[in-house]
Amino acid sequence: MLIQIGPFAILLKWILLGAAIVIGLVYIKWWMRHSESNKMNKKVYDLLFNSLILGFFIWKGSLVVLEPSLMMKNPFSLLYFTGGRSGIVLAIIGSIIFFFFKAKKLNISHLFVLQSVFLFSCAVLCGYHILALLFIHLNNISHIFLSLFTIIILCISLIKPKVLSQKGIFTSLILFFFLNLILSIAFGKIGEKIFIFSLEQWFYFCSIIVSLRYWDKTSVY
Incomplete structure (x- = not known):
């Protein structure tokens, strides 16, 4: 579904994603106010916001890599089009990478950084999948499973803060990416594949491997 905003036609799902990001920012701001690391809150929040801006430009600019022929025919298409789902993966x-690199240079506690990114991501995904259920009415099974998963994680993190240990976070990530991989294979659209997976599915698979690697590490960077 397309939404017309002036000369721009934007897919409804990207508008919902933008709304979900706002929900994530509000949630993480609330969580930081109730955390014990008040001195680091503003640094991490500002870094998170800057990373989102960078991600937006990567998403828009990914069209140059993903659709070079389109860019050569009409360079102004960069204003009207994005890199789509593959561009989102590159943006993420x-x-x-930018967030953790800058966090390391700022000497911010790696666990606090990890907790902030994890909870923000859960809030964004929860918001997006609930909004998608309400307004898009496609891939409802995937949206139901993923929204329920993120709601459960957010609730458990509030009731039992121990789930926000490094092991708890990476355990949740492994389960989440595995669920996404299964749902994308079972209900996702059949698009261009690299070997046996799409770019999105390779992202889930590699994320599982990375999460397994850092599950029992003393530091994530």
């Missing part, structure tokens, strides 16, 4: 990877 770029934002995460």
Whole structure:
């Protein structure tokens, strides 16, 4: 479904994603106010916001890599189009690398950084999948499973803060990415594949491997 905003036609799902990001920012701001690391809150929040801006530009600019022929025919298409789902994957990877690299230089506690990114991501995903259920009415099974999963994680993290230990976070991530991989194989659209997986599915698979690697590490960077 397309929404017309002036000369721009934007897919409804991207508008919902933008709304979900706002929900994530509000949630993480609330969580930080109730955390014990008040001195680091503003640094982490500002870094998170800057990473989101970088991610937006990567998402828009990924069109150059993903659709070079389109860019060569009409360079102004960058204003009207995005990199789509594959671009989102590249944006997420770029934002995460930037976030953890800058956090290391700022000497911010790695566990607090990990907790902030994890809870923000859960809040965004929860918000997006609930909004998608209400407004898009496609892939309802995936949206139901993923929204329930993130709601459960957010509730458990509030009731039992121990789930926000490094092991708890990476255990949740492994389960989440595995669930996404299964749902994308079972209900996802069949698009261009690299070997046996799409770019999105490779992202889930590699994320599981990375999470397993850092599950029992003393530091994530």
